Amino acid sequence: MTLENLWTQVLERLQIQLSRPTFETWIKTAVAEQLDDNCLVIRTPNPFARNWLQKYYIKTIAEVVQEVVGHPIDIHITIAQGDDATTDNPDMFWPLPSQANLSDAPPEPQAVASTSSSNGARSDLNSKYVFSRLVVGSNNRMAHAASLAVAESPGREFNPLFLCGGVGLGKTHLMQAIGHYRLEICSTSRIVYVSTEQFTNDLITAIRKDSRQSFQERYRAVDVLLVDDIQFIEGKEYTQEEFFHTFNTLHETGKQVVLASDRPPNQIPRLQERLCSRFSMGLIADIQPPDLETRMAILQKKAEYENMRLPREVIEYIASSYTNNIRELEGALIRAVAYISISGLPMTVENISPVLNPPVEKVEASPEAVILAIAETFDVSVDDLKGSSRRREISVARQIGMYLMRHHTDLSLPKIGEEFGGKDHTTVMYSCDKIAQLKENDPSMAQTLRQLGDRINHASQTRK
Ligand SMILES: Nc1ncnc2c1ncn2[C@@H]1O[C@H](COP(=O)(O)OP(=O)(O)OP(=O)(O)O)[C@@H](O)[C@H]1O
Numbered sequence: 001m002t003l004e005n006l007w008t009q010v011l012e013r014l015q016i017q018l019s020r021p022t023f024e025t026w027i028k029t030a031v032a033e034q035l036d037d038n039c040l041v042i043r044t045p046n047p048f049a050r051n052w053l054q055k056y057y058i059k060t061i062a063e064v065v066q067e068v069v070g071h072p073i074d075i076h077i078t079i080a081q082g083d084d085a086t087t088d089n090p091d092m093f094w095p096l097p098s099q100a101n102l103s104d105a106p107p108e109p110q111a112v113a114s115t116s117s118s119n120g121a122r123s124d125l126n127s128k129y130v131f132s133r134l135v136v137g138s139n140n141r142m143a144h145a146a147s148l149a150v151a152e153s154p155g156r157e158f159n160p161l162f163l164c165g166g167v168g169l170g171k172t173h174l175m176q177a178i179g180h181y182r183l184e185i186c187s188t189s190r191i192v193y194v195s196t197e198q199f200t201n202d203l204i205t206a207i208r209k210d211s212r213q214s215f216q217e218r219y220r221a222v223d224v225l226l227v228d229d230i231q232f233i234e235g236k237e238y239t240q241e242e243f244f245h246t247f248n249t250l251h252e253t254g255k256q257v258v259l260a261s262d263r264p265p266n267q268i269p270r271l272q273e274r275l276c277s278r279f280s281m282g283l284i285a286d287i288q289p290p291d292l293e294t295r296m297a298i299l300q301k302k303a304e305y306e307n308m309r310l311p312r313e314v315i316e317y318i319a320s321s322y323t324n325n326i327r328e329l330e331g332a333l334i335r336a337v338a339y340i341s342i343s344g345l346p347m348t349v350e351n352i353s354p355v356l357n358p359p360v361e362k363v364e365a366s367p368e369a370v371i372l373a374i375a376e377t378f379d380v381s382v383d384d385l386k387g388s389s390r391r392r393e394i395s396v397a398r399q400i401g402m403y404l405m406r407h408h409t410d411l412s413l414p415k416i417g418e419e420f421g422g423k424d425h426t427t428v429m430y431s432c433d434k435i436a437q438l439k440e441n442d443p444s445m446a447q448t449l450r451q452l453g454d455r456i457n458h459a460s461q462t463r464k
Helices: 003-017 020-027 047-069 141-152 171-185 196-208 212-220 237-252 273-279 292-305 312-321 326-343 349-356 367-378 382-386 392-408 413-419 425-441 443-463
Strands: 031-035 039-044 074-079 112-116 122-126 161-165 191-195 224-228 256-261 283-287
Touching: 003 020, 003 031, 003 047, 020 047, 039 047, 047 074, 122 171, 122 191, 141 161, 141 171, 141 256, 141 283, 161 171, 171 191, 171 224, 171 256, 191 196, 196 212, 196 224, 196 237, 212 237, 224 237, 237 256, 237 273, 292 312, 292 326, 292 443, 312 326, 312 349, 312 443, 326 349, 367 382, 367 392, 367 413, 367 443, 382 392, 392 413, 392 425, 392 443, 413 425, 425 443
Parallel strands: 039 074, 161 256, 161 283, 191 224, 224 256
Antiparallel strands: 031 039, 112 122
16 A cells, blocks of 8 residues: 555545544644554644644544554654754743643544443543533523433433534534433443434444344433434435334333434424424424624633633634634634644734634625614614714714624615715715724724624624
């Protein structure tokens, strides 16, 4: 096997095993340099990446390489020529991973704690997906409370518990937290966490090997069955049939089933009616995108766990830029940290913004949404904003409103003037310039504008 061939296969497997930010940041940037019988040399772009891989991923890489070549191989991680391990800058604002007390937790989901029980049921749970690491906000409060209840008293009130929410909003985290907590309460509990795809694959393997019975025993003899991405069961008739019987057996014997999906049961196409009604008979708890404060708390918590120091405005900037997907929010944080550590620049909004590239999902705001956000934030009335009062607090709020309307709607300057009670377009232009200038020179103004922008976006997305 050529080196190139080996590395391509290793990358393919690691891409599946690791989270996307981890893969993109640490693995994809590395290059396989040399291979002999006993050693694979991997080159990383800098000492920081080398330390990081060495500390957190070398075991995973070694396992995958062994799978591909068929025997154990030593992994040696090196750095690109010209760099050397002592070039770590001790004055960097950010603690390097080697300096930070990161305990044993890897930076991104990848650690798997396996618990085998007597009947061979397994629970592959990510050690980071525990309740204590989950931030609870208004977006997930009910799902969180229901998950706690299920972990404490499985098979009682909410059976099945159906967790439902968009991509990257914490469904898997919550599900696995149930598993961890249940095991904490009762270490002999038989927990199985499985993706729908894995369930299907296990079924196919069982059929191929003529071992249906052991498949059924494995899935029907558990105390808590956690099935992720159940929407992928759509149209798979055979899997649906098997899952129906698994579900019934567990439910009838008072065992807990927890399902996660990106949509409610009745919106999963080609789902048998009898499954749809069973999925809906317990509790459907939905998870919404978190608001700005919750996103900030998530970043803060992640930073704390990894012993990072983050200026508040940086947290706020990242949190304002990523609104709909917590995985992307975390990915942005990792990219920012990596960039700052590598470049040695201070951790400031200006320095990280070029590497963040937030997904720009521009949602057109209505003029009313802008005016309402301004009125509520500055505690002035809509009439005042549209009126001619020159009281300072009102005229500043009005100017900010004009600036935001310019940025969040497609209205022309004269139209914006009309929205503010018939002001002239030159007044609007003056206001926009003035606020833009203040934004440049005054960080608190920049922060206010970001918060308001976020609020307007959020209101517009909800309306959409
Ligand atoms: N409330 C939260 N507090 C802290 N971290 C969170 C929270 N919600 C999600 N996360 C983190 O966001 C990342 C994505 O979460 P998770 O994988 O559970 O999402 P998901 O809804 O299952 O996504 P998918 O739809 O892609 O399967 C994880 O690293 C998780 O720890």
